[in-house]
Amino acid sequence: MNKPFYVTTPIYYPTGTPHIGSAYTTFIADTLARYHRQQGSETFFLTGTDEHGNNIAKKAEEQGISPQEYVDNYADIFQNTWKNLNISNDFFIRTTQPEHEKFAAEVIQKAYENGDIYPDSYSGWYCESCEAYYEETDLVDGKCPNHPTKSPIYTTETNYFFKWSKYQDWLLELYEQNPEFIQPTKWANWVKEFVSSGLKDIPVTRANVSWGVKVPFAPEQTIYVWYDALPNYLSIFEYPQFKSQNFGEKFWPQAVHVVGKDILKFHAILWPAMLKSAGYSLPKTILVNGFFTVNGQKIGKSNGNAVDPVELSEKYGVDAVRYALLSEFKVGNDGDFSFDRLDVKYQSDLSANWGNLHNRIIVLAEKFGVEISQSAEGKGILVGDSVVANEISKAETEYHRAFNNFEIFEAIQSVGNLASFANKYVADKRPWELETKEAAVIIADLLVIIKKIAELYVPILPETAQKALESIQNRQKIILFPKID
Ligand code: MSP
Numbered sequence: 001m002n003k004p005f006y007v008t009t010p011i012y013y014p015t016g017t018p019h020i021g022s023a024y025t026t027f028i029a030d031t032l033a034r035y036h037r038q039q040g041s042e043t044f045f046l047t048g049t050d051e052h053g054n055n056i057a058k059k060a061e062e063q064g065i066s067p068q069e070y071v072d073n074y075a076d077i078f079q080n081t082w083k084n085l086n087i088s089n090d091f092f093i094r095t096t097q098p099e100h101e102k103f104a105a106e107v108i109q110k111a112y113e114n115g116d117i118y119p120d121s122y123s124g125w126y127c128e129s130c131e132a133y134y135e136e137t138d139l140v141d142g143k144c145p146n147h148p149t150k151s152p153i154y155t156t157e158t159n160y161f162f163k164w165s166k167y168q169d170w171l172l173e174l175y176e177q178n179p180e181f182i183q184p185t186k187w188a189n190w191v192k193e194f195v196s197s198g199l200k201d202i203p204v205t206r207a208n209v210s211w212g213v214k215v216p217f218a219p220e221q222t223i224y225v226w227y228d229a230l231p232n233y234l235s236i237f238e239y240p241q242f243k244s245q246n247f248g249e250k251f252w253p254q255a256v257h258v259v260g261k262d263i264l265k266f267h268a269i270l271w272p273a274m275l276k277s278a279g280y281s282l283p284k285t286i287l288v289n290g291f292f293t294v295n296g297q298k299i300g301k302s303n304g305n306a307v308d309p310v311e312l313s314e315k316y317g318v319d320a321v322r323y324a325l326l327s328e329f330k331v332g333n334d335g336d337f338s339f340d341r342l343d344v345k346y347q348s349d350l351s352a353n354w355g356n357l358h359n360r361i362i363v364l365a366e367k368f369g370v371e372i373s374q375s376a377e378g379k380g381i382l383v384g385d386s387v388v389a390n391e392i393s394k395a396e397t398e399y400h401r402a403f404n405n406f407e408i409f410e411a412i413q414s415v416g417n418l419a420s421f422a423n424k425y426v427a428d429k430r431p432w433e434l435e436t437k438e439a440a441v442i443i444a445d446l447l448v449i450i451k452k453i454a455e456l457y458v459p460i461l462p463e464t465a466q467k468a469l470e471s472i473q474n475r476q477k478i479i480l481f482p483k484i485d
Contacts, residue, residue: 005036005043006251008233010259011050011093014074015059018081020325020337021260021299023309025289027322028331028408029258030087034459035403035411037088044251046236047082048093049075053131053225057211067211071096084310086318086463091239093232101213103235104228108204109216110278116163117217122203125152131225133202146262159221160205167273168199174272180285182268183406184332187261187288191268199269230271233257234280255283256406264288287406290334292325312342316484319461320346323412326460330409346481350461353419354453355480358468360426361446362477368436370443372451372472383448384441391421392452399456408460415456422449447472 009029012022026047033045051071060070075094082089093100111117124133127144134144134152144150175181175192182188205221206212212222233255237248259267268286275282293299294307313321324342327349329335364370383389395418402411426446431439454468464480471478 002036002039002041004250004254005033005041006255007032007036007043007045008255008257009047010257010263011048011095011229011232012078013053013055014049014051014071014078015055017077018309019299020294020307020309020312021291023081023085023321024292024325025258025260026082026085026087027325028287028289030089031322031326031408031459032256032258032403032406033088034462038455038458042250043090044247045089046091046093046233047087047089048091048232049078049095050225050229050232051075051094051096052209052212052222052228054209054211055128055131057209058128068096081310084318085313085322088462091236091242093236095213095228095232097239099239100232100235103238104213104223104231105216107231107234107274107278107280108223108227111162111274112160112217114277114279116166116277117160117204118163119158119218120161120201120203121156121158122161123154123156126155127152157203157207159203159207160215160218161201162204162227162274162277164199164201164270164273167276168195170276171195171199171269171272174282181282182264182286182288184288184330187264187268187286187332191264194265195269202270226266226270227274230266230274233283234275253281253284256285256287257283258287258289261288261290285406287331289331290329292328292335292337294336295338296336307337316342316346317464317481319464320350320481323350323461326408327412327416328409331406343484346484349416350464351481353416353423354457357419357423357426358450358454358471358480359477361422361443361450362471362475364426364431364439364443365447366475368431368439368443370440370447372444372447383445385445388425388445388449391418392449395456396452403459411456412460415453415460418449418456419453422446422453425449 007029009026012018029045033043037043049071056071057067060067063070079092108117125136125139126133127147127150129147129150130144138145139152140148142151144152172192172195175188179188182191204224204227205215205218206224207221209222213228215221215223234252236242237252257267272282299306309321324345325337327345328337328341395414398414399411402414429442431442451472454465454472457465467478468480
């Protein structure tokens with residue numbers, strides 16, 4: 001039996017509808033969840049919304065509604081978006097749910113009892129969009145390093161601090177001993193450098209934010225949004241439906257947090273220290289994704305390129321949008337997304353290299369009356385031509401290697417290469433010109449290949465791969481990628 005698998009996305013701020021950037025991270029997590037489910041692992045996939053803090057309270061005020069009403073609306077919008085994008089999350093967590101709030105309060109309480117929280121006053125440059133303080137040297141021309149249009153405000157307040165600095169050596173030791181903890185490796189190096197340059201204690205409560213979880217040992221203050229949000233990955237196991245099944249014991253040690261590079265610091269440096277301080281064990285992996293631009297520009301309403309992933313998928317289909325994002329660049333790198341690239345991928349990788357191949361083989365099989373061989377239906381691959389057997393096994397080996405290293409881009413390439421091989425193979429062998437008996441051997445091999453391609457595509461192009469598998473089963477032609485007007 002394979003090990004259980006637990007994958008999470010960041011819990012998104014419900015301050016706008018999900019854009020293609022949040023969809024990208026969510027597609028990565030969904031692809032990993034689907035891969036592990038297909039491999040027979042018990043899998044738990046969590047996403048949700050991060051609903052506290054001044055940003056939210058302000059937005060609610062602008063709309064003249066209560067923060068709770070505001071987050072209720074957006075939590076619905078997020079859930080509908082993920083449903084429309086065929087995201088297979090097992091639960092949608094919201095930080096305003098009572099089970100979560102109770103747990104978040106426990107995490108800070110335990111750190112307090114362990115002597116890691118103390119009162120002090122703090123001054124720094126506060127970016128409201130990040131809900132974080134910056135040093136003056138972090139600012140870029142007086143603007144937030146993550147929000148180039150926002151000017152952080154110099155703020156002084158008295159609140160409770162977390163002894164982050166105390167964990168500096170322990171963290172460095174953790175990264176040293178667990179080289180797989182932060183992936184891809186280049187991000188582990190970034191984190192090590194950041195920690196080596198020195199950690200300062202940070203305020204983890206807020207005196208002037210009322211829309212938040214009350215600090216148990218200082219109820220006039222609320223818990224800092226990040227100290228409240230990060231515990232969602234664990235608080236989920238306190239929900240009665242999961243607690244009763246001991247999901248925490250099963251899934252927590254296998255946790256993979258998929259996060260954008262913008263929030264790596266919180267996940268790879270703050271979260272482990274918070275867990276250690278409160279006496280919890282650590283997640284297995286922080287998987288970092290880079291950012292992509294759209295048509296060469298940063299995504300943003302002001303650039304007029306805040307692409308709605310649902311609108312896009314209405315035109316191309318969810319699978320094609322997901323494919324276009326995941327196959328463009330390696331997880332961890334930055335890249336660009338454009339409509340032209342989406343068109344090209346739709347026509348060449350999907351429609352020509354796979355869709356047409358698939359139909360061509362189904363039609364040949366029908367014409368020559370070839371069935372997919374019995375043993376190919378089972379786990380062993382029975383093919384007539386050793387060249388074909390080799391290509392299949394090469395693709396499978398690379399595919400599983402890649403998935404086990406979270407290399408989705410490389411996994412996709414291995415399937416694409418198998419499809420390219422099959423296209424060349426059928427063109428070279430020209431089975432339609434051969435005697436029935438001879439042709440049948442070649443077509444049977446090709447049937448095994450298209451079945452394998454569909455199986456390998458299940459985590460990546462779930463809906464289309466399912467259709468492809470059914471069409472093989474029924475030996476019926478199917479247009480996997482219809483013409484786009
Ligand atoms: N609420 C926090 C996360 C708390 S997790 C305990 C937060 N939310 S967010 O809504 O701002 O989401 C940030 C995440 O969205 C990024 O880390 C990244 O995963 C994703 N992305 C947002 N824009 C993106 C791109 N342009 N490109 C790729 N990913 C993008 O931070």
